[in-house]
Amino acid sequence: MDEHYIPVDIQLLQPGVEKPFQLYIHLGDRFVPYTQGNGFTEETRQRLFREGIRTLHIREEEKNDLRDYMNRNLQALLADPSLTQQEKSSIVYDTCIYQLEKLWQAPDAKSIEDSKEIFRRTVDHVISSNRDAIRDMILMISHDTSIYTHSVNVGLLGTNLVREIYRNADKDLHEIGYAMFLHDIGKTRIHHRILNKPGRLSPEEWEIMKLHPEKGYELLSKEGHLTEEAAVTTLEHHERCNGGGYPKGLQGSQIDELGKICNLVDSYDALLADRVYKPALSPYQALKIMKEEMRDQFDQQMFKEFLYMLY
Ligand SMILES: [Fe+2]
Numbered sequence: 356m357d358e359h360y361i362p363v364d365i366q367l368l369q370p371g372v373e374k375p376f377q378l379y380i381h382l383g384d385r386f387v388p389y390t391q392g393n394g395f396t397e398e399t400r401q402r403l404f405r406e407g408i409r410t411l412h413i414r415e416e417e418k419n420d421l422r423d424y425m426n427r428n429l430q431a432l433l434a435d436p437s438l439t440q441q442e443k444s445s446i447v448y449d450t451c452i453y454q455l456e457k458l459w460q461a462p463d464a465k466s467i468e469d470s471k472e473i474f475r476r477t478v479d480h481v482i483s484s485n486r487d488a489i490r491d492m493i494l495m496i497s498h499d500t501s502i503y504t505h506s507v508n509v510g511l512l513g514t515n516l517v518r519e520i521y522r523n524a525d526k527d528l529h530e531i532g533y534a535m536f537l538h539d540i541g542k543t544r545i546h547h548r549i550l551n552k553p554g555r556l557s558p559e560e561w562e563i564m565k566l567h568p569e570k571g572y573e574l575l576s577k578e579g580h581l582t583e584e585a586a587v588t589t590l591e592h593h594e595r596c597n598g599g600g601y602p603k604g605l606q607g608s609q610i611d612e613l614g615k616i617c618n619l620v621d622s623y624d625a626l627l628a629d630r631v632y633k634p635a636l637s638p639y640q641a642l643k644i645m646k647e648e649m650r651d652q653f654d655q656q657m658f659k660e661f662l663y664m665l666y
Pocket residue numbers: 538539567592593
C-alpha cells in the first residue's frame with residue numbers, strides 16, 4: 356500500500372508523554388520508524404535540534420490520533436516554561452487547524468463542545484500575549500486555500516481586533532473567539548463540489564454559496580450551540596456597511612459591530628489567500644485595496660484600529 360506521511364513539528368511533542376502514534380524520521384527517500392529506548396524525552400528533542408531536525412513524521416492514517424494527542428496536551432504545552440511565546444503561538448495555531456478539520460468532518464454538538472475547549476485556551480493565549488507577541492503571531496499565520504486555516508485566521512485576527520477596539524470595555528473574548536472561529540461553519544452544509552470548485556463559481560453556484568451564513572446560524576441553533584455572538588458572526592460576516600453585502604443587504608448601524616469586525620478580518624484574509632482565479636496579495640496590497648477600492652464596505656474607525664493592530 357502506498358503510505359503517506361505528514362510532518363510533525365517536534366515542538367508539538369511533549370517529552371515523557373506517551374504518544375498513540377508511531378513517529379518516523381525522514382532519511383534520504385525513506386521514512387524510518389523513530390524509536391528511542393526511553394521514548395521521546397527532552398534529551399531526544401534537544402539531540403534532534405542539535406542535528407538540525409525540526410520535524411518527524413507520522414503516517415497520514417494516524418492523523419486523528421495526533422489531533423487528539425495535541426488537544427490533550429495543549430494546556431501542558433502552553434504552561435511549558437521552556438517554550439517561547441512565539442513557539443506557543445505556533446502550537447496554538449496548528450492545534451486550532453487540526454481541531455477545525457475534525458469539526459468540519461462532523462459538525463455535531465460533541466465536536467463543537469470539544470472545539471470550544473481548544474478555542475478557550477487559544478483565546479487565553481491571545482489575552483496573555485503583548486502587542487509584540489501578537490504582531491509575531493500575525494506574521495506567522497499562513498494564508499492558503501484551506502477553509503480551516505481561514506477560520507483560524509479570522510478567529511485570531513478577529514478576537515484580537517475586538518480586544519484592540521474595546522480595550523478596557525467588558526467584552527467576553529472567549530465568547531467572541533468562539534463566534535469568530537465558527538463564522539463559516541455553514542459552509543459544511545454547502546456541497547463540496549461548489550465549495551472546492553477550482554475556478555470561479557457560476558451565478559447559480561454563487562447563489563447557493565451565499566446561503567452559508569444562514570446555514571451556519573441554523574446548524575449552531577440545531578446543535579444547541581448558538582450564542583448571541585455566534586448568531587451575529589455567522590449571519591452578518593458578509594454584510595457590508597454600504598449595503599452591498601448578503602444575505603440581507605443591511606447597512607451601517609443595522610449591522611452589529613461584531614458583524615462588521617468579522618467582515619473586516621474575513622475580507623483581509625480572503626485577499627491574502629491564493630485562489631485559482633486570483634493571486635495571493637501581500638498584506639500591503641490587500642490593505643491598499645481595502646482602503647481605496649473597498650472603502651465603503653468597512654467602518655473607517657475599525658479599519659484604522661485594524662491597521663494599528665497590524666503595524
Ligand atoms: Fe463566509
